[in-house]
Amino acid sequence: MVGMRRPTMADVAREVGVTAKTVSRVLNDDGPVAVETRERVMEAVRKLGYQPNLMARNMRVGARDAAIGLVIPEMGNPFFGTVAGGVESVVRPRGLTLIVGSSSETAELERSLVATFLARRVSGLMIVPSAAGDHRYLRAERAAGLPIVFLDRPAVGMAADHVVSGNREGARQGVAHLLAHGHRRIGFVGDLPAVLYTRRERFQGYRDALEAAGLPFDRALVESGHDQEAASAAVVRLLALPDPPTALFAANNFASMGAVVALARARRRDVALVGFDDLPLAEVLEPPLTVVAQDPAAIGTAAAELVLSRLDGRPSRAACREQIPTRLIARGSGELPPSR
Amino acid sequence: MVGMRRPTMADVAREVGVTAKTVSRVLNDDGPVAVETRERVMEAVRKLGYQPNLMARNMRVGARDAAIGLVIPEMGNPFFGTVAGGVESVVRPRGLTLIVGSSSETAELERSLVATFLARRVSGLMIVPSAAGDHRYLRAERAAGLPIVFLDRPAVGMAADHVVSGNREGARQGVAHLLAHGHRRIGFVGDLPAVLYTRRERFQGYRDALEAAGLPFDRALVESGHDQEAASAAVVRLLALPDPPTALFAANNFASMGAVVALARARRRDVALVGFDDLPLAEVLEPPLTVVAQDPAAIGTAAAELVLSRLDGRPSRAACREQIPTRLIARGSGELPPSR
DNA sequence: TTGTAAGCGTTATCAT
DNA sequence: ATGATAACGCTTACAA
Numbered sequence: 001m002v003g004m005r006r007p008t009m010a011d012v013a014r015e016v017g018v019t020a021k022t023v024s025r026v027l028n029d030d031g032p033v034a035v036e037t038r039e040r041v042m043e044a045v046r047k048l049g050y051q052p053n054l055m056a057r058n059m060r061v062g063a064r065d066a067a068i069g070l071v072i073p074e075m076g077n078p079f080f081g082t083v084a085g086g087v088e089s090v091v092r093p094r095g096l097t098l099i100v101g102s103s104s105e106t107a108e109l110e111r112s113l114v115a116t117f118l119a120r121r122v123s124g125l126m127i128v129p130s131a132a133g134d135h136r137y138l139r140a141e142r143a144a145g146l147p148i149v150f151l152d153r154p155a156v157g158m159a160a161d162h163v164v165s166g167n168r169e170g171a172r173q174g175v176a177h178l179l180a181h182g183h184r185r186i187g188f189v190g191d192l193p194a195v196l197y198t199r200r201e202r203f204q205g206y207r208d209a210l211e212a213a214g215l216p217f218d219r220a221l222v223e224s225g226h227d228q229e230a231a232s233a234a235v236v237r238l239l240a241l242p243d244p245p246t247a248l249f250a251a252n253n254f255a256s257m258g259a260v261v262a263l264a265r266a267r268r269r270d271v272a273l274v275g276f277d278d279l280p281l282a283e284v285l286e287p288p289l290t291v292v293a294q295d296p297a298a299i300g301t302a303a304a305e306l307v308l309s310r311l312d313g314r315p316s317r318a319a320c321r322e323q324i325p326t327r328l329i330a331r332g333s334g335e336l337p338p339s340r
Numbered sequence: 341m342v343g344m345r346r347p348t349m350a351d352v353a354r355e356v357g358v359t360a361k362t363v364s365r366v367l368n369d370d371g372p373v374a375v376e377t378r379e380r381v382m383e384a385v386r387k388l389g390y391q392p393n394l395m396a397r398n399m400r401v402g403a404r405d406a407a408i409g410l411v412i413p414e415m416g417n418p419f420f421g422t423v424a425g426g427v428e429s430v431v432r433p434r435g436l437t438l439i440v441g442s443s444s445e446t447a448e449l450e451r452s453l454v455a456t457f458l459a460r461r462v463s464g465l466m467i468v469p470s471a472a473g474d475h476r477y478l479r480a481e482r483a484a485g486l487p488i489v490f491l492d493r494p495a496v497g498m499a500a501d502h503v504v505s506g507n508r509e510g511a512r513q514g515v516a517h518l519l520a521h522g523h524r525r526i527g528f529v530g531d532l533p534a535v536l537y538t539r540r541e542r543f544q545g546y547r548d549a550l551e552a553a554g555l556p557f558d559r560a561l562v563e564s565g566h567d568q569e570a571a572s573a574a575v576v577r578l579l580a581l582p583d584p585p586t587a588l589f590a591a592n593n594f595a596s597m598g599a600v601v602a603l604a605r606a607r608r609r610d611v612a613l614v615g616f617d618d619l620p621l622a623e624v625l626e627p628p629l630t631v632v633a634q635d636p637a638a639i640g641t642a643a644a645e646l647v648l649s650r651l652d653g654r655p656s657r658a659a660c661r662e663q664i665p666t667r668l669i670a671r672g673s674g675e676l677p678p679s680r
Numbered sequence: 681t682t683g684t685a686a687g688c689g690t691t692a693t694c695a696t
Numbered sequence: 697a698t699g700a701t702a703a704c705g706c707t708t709a710c711a712a
Contacts (some may be wrong), residue, residue, distance in 0.1 A: 008704090008705055008706085009705065009706065010705080010706095020705085020706075020707090021706095021707080021708095024706070024707065028707085030707090052705090052706080053704090053705055053706070055704095055705080055706090056704075056705035056706040056707090057705080057706055057707075058706095059704095059705085059706075060705080060706045060707045060708080061706080061707065061708090
């Protein structure tokens with residue numbers, strides 16, 4: 001039983017007494033086929049359990065695999081998972097399969113994944129670039145007409161299509177929300193400086209809001225950490241300042257969780273908090289967490305549609321950027337008044 | 341520039357003045373090649389920017405795609421995302437690519453995804469089966485030697501390898517934990533009855549624990565809901581009973597969140613709670629949530645290793661089942677004493 | 681309406 | 697150490 005050769009088109013053809021081409025015609029609704037022949041072919045297909053070999057088809061037909069390669073930093077992260085889900089939802093109805101790999105945020109893994117995808121001759125490439133990367137090596141591919149779209153962050157060293165959140169505007173809105181509730185000293189808790197595109201943008205939004213309100217920028221109110229624990233520590237430092245903030249803006253979900261934990265540990269229910277990126281349990285926290293929510297599914301679908309439009313021949317001479325707007329969700333923590 | 345044909349092995353060969361087969365030898369470290377020839381080939385490869393075509397290779401070499409097809413219910417769900425990450429971490433070092441699709445928990449989508457994967461001639465199939473499915477149609481594939489492994493839930497209508505959490509034992513442990521803290525009336529909040537394998541197993545664990553403690557089973561203490569809101573409502577009903585439970589066991593994370601929300605809304609800090617499956621913010625809740633944590637990454641890696649071992653020729657005559665143990669994490673909510 | 685021949689880009693086999 | 701030829705399973709182009 002094991003290793004039994006799979007039936008091929010030729011096997012089906014032999015069974016019916018026709019040629020492979022005729023079977024192909026039936027299966028692809030190509031060219032004219034006699035009704036009776038069609039029926040006999042279909043029956044032989046069922047009888048033999050024949051399944052067309054997509055590999056062979058792809059190879060002959062386009063020299064391109066009917067697949068889209070997607071690189072994300074991490075599969076277990078619901079943000080990127082939802083992005084991937086968005087991509088799949090637009091790509092599958094077009095008959096394209098999704099091939100996914102995770103880079104663990106390292107440029108090396110990202111590059112090796114991309115190499116694999118290119119070797120497979122995927123029809124399109126979608127990349128959430130890792131921080132340290134350089135994408136110049138993809139210029140030739142892009143020039144040769146391969147649709148390449150970057151997600152969540154733009155490419156480095158190369159002008160290419162990309163779809164990102166409205167980071168700057170979203171952060172501005174979140175901070176403006178705190179300002180509107182009377183806060184004048186607002187701490188910023190973000191990733192390690194300058195490394196990440198999103199951190200830079202959101203930081204700009206923070207400054208935009210302050211400037212629009214005519215408030216001075218105080219470097220002492222800016223703290224960073226690369227994970228939840230570090231963010232907690234950052235919050236502790238902020239609250240220990242001589243002139244501490246009455247509100248916090250957490251620039252990503254690790255920072256948000258770190259801030260929530262730090263405030264809970266310190267039993268500080270008087271510090272306002274707005275986080276960038278929504279959390280599953282946000283409404284259960286005390287107080288419920290006010291957030292600037294992103295729309296990861298929309299990032300995925302928009303990027304996938306961009307790839308499809310390139311595939312359909314939309315010229316890709318000029319790189320285009322798409323911004324997916326964020327949405328402020330007021331739940332309580334961002335509406336607390338200043339404590340002093 | 342667009343549509344420029346990619347260099348093939350033949351192009352490289354022509355450039356060097358040899359045959360395609362020689363280039364193939366160099367690239368695959370196959371057979372003997374003169375040192376000088378090898379160098380000239382490598383240089384031509386660089387010069388032309390040649391990249392081997394994996395599709396063609398796969399087709400010729402094994403009639404199998406060097407890929408593993410994985411079906412999960414939902415990409416945005418961190419549980420399944422982490423499972424997928426576990427699979428990838430095992431499969432990639434072996435040179436296999438991961439192809440993923442989500443079924444949205446519907447048997448139709450699952451089946452169509454599987455069909456696509458089979459048509460691509462993947463080397464292995466990994467499926468988190470959706471509730472309503474029937475997998476008899478896969479028996480022939482399995483008999484023909486295709487490695488097929490089910491994750492998180494077993495197959496229906498067919499004996500096949502599967503890797504699942506220790507649902508029953510984990511639930512037993514969680515409930516026993518509550519019993520050890522003095523509770524005698526423990527409510528069970530789960531999915532809709534009987535539909536889902538995991539719900540059945542965990543319910544059995546609940547009963548095991550009661551039985552071991554010599555406590556009677558009270559049907560009134562069992563409630564169900566298919567999402568967070570329904571679970572909340574279920575908890576409200578339980579607490580309104582004439583002789584209400586002093587503790588709750590939530591059999592999945594939706595139920596856990598629903599229970600947390602319901603207790604918070606009712607300002608009931610006196611009801612103990614143990615949830616099945618960990619939550620990101622569990623330690624931030626008040627009180628911090630005690631859980632029976634699963635190990636989704638381990639489920640993924642174990643299942644992937646099973647596929648690889650089958651691929652390496654381990655006979656698959658008998659289906660094997662692997663249980664990944666759970667781990668009780670006591671954080672506070674499960675250690676509350678009975679309120680009366 | 682159906683068949684024939686050729687080819688997609690590799691690698692296996694057998695020669696040289 | 698290298699080459700010639702065929703083959704993998706399918707589709708395109710053309711012929712019958």
